[in-house]
Amino acid sequence: MNNIKKFVLSAITVAIIMPSALACTSVMVGKDASENGSVIISRNEDFSSNNWAKHMKIYPAKAYKEGATITLSTGLNIPAPAKTLRYTAMIDWDGFSYKTPDNGKVYEQRGVNEMNVAMTATNSAEINKRALQADPHTDGIVEQNMVGIVLGQATSAKHAVQILADYIKLYGAGEGYGVQFADLDEAWYMEVGGGHQWIAVRVPDDKYLVIANGLRINGVDLDSKTVMHSEGLFDTVTQNKLLQKPDRHSFNFAKAFGNIGDFYNIDREWNSQKILSPSIKQKTRLKQYPLFLSPDDKISIEDIAQVLRADYKGTELETKGVRPSGVDRNSEAHIIEMYSDMPKELAAVIWQTPSNVKYSPFIPFYNVMKTVPAEYASGTDNYDDKSSWWNFRTLGxxxxxxxxxxxxxxxxxxxxxxxxxxxxxxxxxxxxxxxxxxxxxxxxxxxxxxxxxxxxxxxxxxxxxxxxxxxxxxxxxxxxxxxxxxxxxxxxxx
Structure with a gap:
């Protein structure tokens, strides 16, 4: 086999086995912490290749026949709901007949449905060996499938958490991750540790949360109304000694299931909090940073964009920081605002970069948009002059x-x-x-x-x-x- 054939075969193999979003950075903002009173969720989506186009897609509401099923990418068949809600999404170019959200291979990175429920998934997270021994991953719910099956049904952010939790209870999870949900009133952040263990927290209205690729939830009260979690979570942690001294009222999910202190993640967490709360002086490379913080000033779209594009220049980590937020392998980024004072059809505004967050702008559009420009729904992993993604990628x-x-x-x-x-x-x-x-x-x-x-x-x-x-x-x-x-x-x- 000549070198060219070997290279092509290698590239095809990597494309098949490699997951979509390898690393992400996120900011969630409560309504009293944002500049305009909106609830905000946001995320960078990074990929293994610089050449991987994204398409904007609008899914209409759909009715399913009784007994119909949806086949997920893992091969799992799940019952289809009687009907699904309209929602918008950003998807991978190789969505394989993505005219329907039930083909199992869509990779919908974010979306908002007609009930004004927003979701972005996921922040991939590494799970520690002891946790996986106690609760192994399954061939169940993974990032590739979850946005469509949740947004097709969710009527609130909390309801969205429960829908995903119910699927995980039935089928398990195939990987560790963090997922963001929002509606017009509140934001919820959910983390999945092992195959069946999960936790979700409501973001306080006057606080914000930054997330890299490590599990973040710590110091929370499992009995609080602002916390949801899997049945038997505390017992699983106690019986398998995932924490030395587990405390129900100051529970450290991240330490029990994740790998805290990884520079790859905590450097971004420190830098993001430094940007939004510069008056709070924190040492670099602590094992864990506060889950929620108050911003020095109300957070704007520009502030979040700054975090998502940030490097370490001018900081204590300038010469040693690992993996900044803004990187060349970023494939798209989004910021979703949910306004409680707007008419319901106009309450969700999505700020989307057409391509890399460093070299393309955040463009606002209302979730009520009826059609997408053709250029924003075209492009593959090869250069395409008509594709919006490729035009912006070329500029980058x-x-x-x-x-x-x-x-x-x-x-x-x-x-x-x-x-x-x-x-x-x-x-x-x-x-x-x-x-x-x-x-x-x-x-x-x-x-x-x-x-x-x-x-x-x-x-x-x-x-x-x-x-x-x-x-x-x-x-x-x-x-x-x-x-x-x-x-x-x-x-x-x-």
Missing amino acids: TLASKSVLNGKYEEVVNETWRDLESQFTTSLPFVNNMLKTMYKQDANLAINFASDYSYGSLQTTLDKASQLKSALMTELTHSTEKKYDPEEFKKISNL
């Missing part, structure tokens, strides 16, 4: 340090920061206009919000295409030979 490559020492990096970053600033400044005015319009004509307001969303996505793509063309033209000029005056005169006369 042109802006990277590997091309002319990052000559274009500031041009691209300034373009998108200016556009993001326009979006964040104007959206409150758009919201106010929509509320007024809705009182007069609900359908008019809904249609306007849909058109605004479509237009925001399309306009941003147009800017990306124009910027890419300009930079490519400039790049080709950089390869031109520098002629002396006589030679230039000669060739000009040819």
Whole structure:
């Protein structure tokens, strides 16, 4: 076998066996801690390859025949609900006939349904050996399948936790992870340790939570109304000695099931909390950081974007920090706002990057959007000039340090920061206009919000295409030979 064939075979094998989201960074914000009173969840989604397009998708409500089943990627068949709710999602390009959410291979990274329940999944987490011996993983529920089966049914954030918990009770979990849920009033964060053990906590209204790729939940009261957990959780931990002295009223789920103190995770947690609560001085590389903190100032979309793009420059970890939040293998990022003071159809706003979080902007659109620009639903793992994901990914490559020492990096970053600033400044005015319009004509307001969303996505793509063309033209000029005056005169006369 020649070297080219070996390389292609190796690449195909890796693509088949490798999980989708290898590492993520997240921020959750209670409604009293956010700048505009919205409940917020957010996440970076990182992948094993720089070339893995994402598609935006709208799933309509669907009815299933009695006795119908849904086949998950693990081969597990689960009963289909009588009907599912409409929801939007961001999915992998290789969703395999993703016209339906029940094909088992979609990888829906985030979504919001028509009942204003939002979900993003997952923050992958490593589970320690002792915990896996006590409660092994199964061929049950994994990241690849969960968003659609939960959002298709959930009527609140807490209900979404229970739906996922019920599936885990029946079928087990195939991996460790953290999942975020939100509705118009509250946010819940859920962690899954072993095959059947899980815990969920309500984010306090005046606090925020940052998550990397380690389990985070610690210091919580298992008997509190703001905590949900698997049946027999405390007994499992006690009997298997997963904690030396387990305490029901200050329970450390992360230590019992995870691997705390991993620099890969805690460096990001420390840095994220430093950005949002700079007045709180914390040492670097503590085993665990506080689960919830109060921000120094109310948290804005710009603040969360800063966290999701952050590196360690200017901090104590500048020369030794492991795995910053913003990395080149990031494939997309999203911030979801849930407004309690907006009409129900217009209450969810999704801020989506079309590609890498460092080199593409957060674009706002309302969950009521009726259609997605075709370019945002195209692209594979090969370059595609028509794909929005690839247009922004190309800009990222042109802006990277590997091309002319990052000559274009500031041009691209300034373009998108200016556009993001326009979006964040104007959206409150758009919201106010929509509320007024809705009182007069609900359908008019809904249609306007849909058109605004479509237009925001399309306009941003147009800017990306124009910027890419300009930079490519400039790049080709950089390869031109520098002629002396006589030679230039000669060739000009040819």
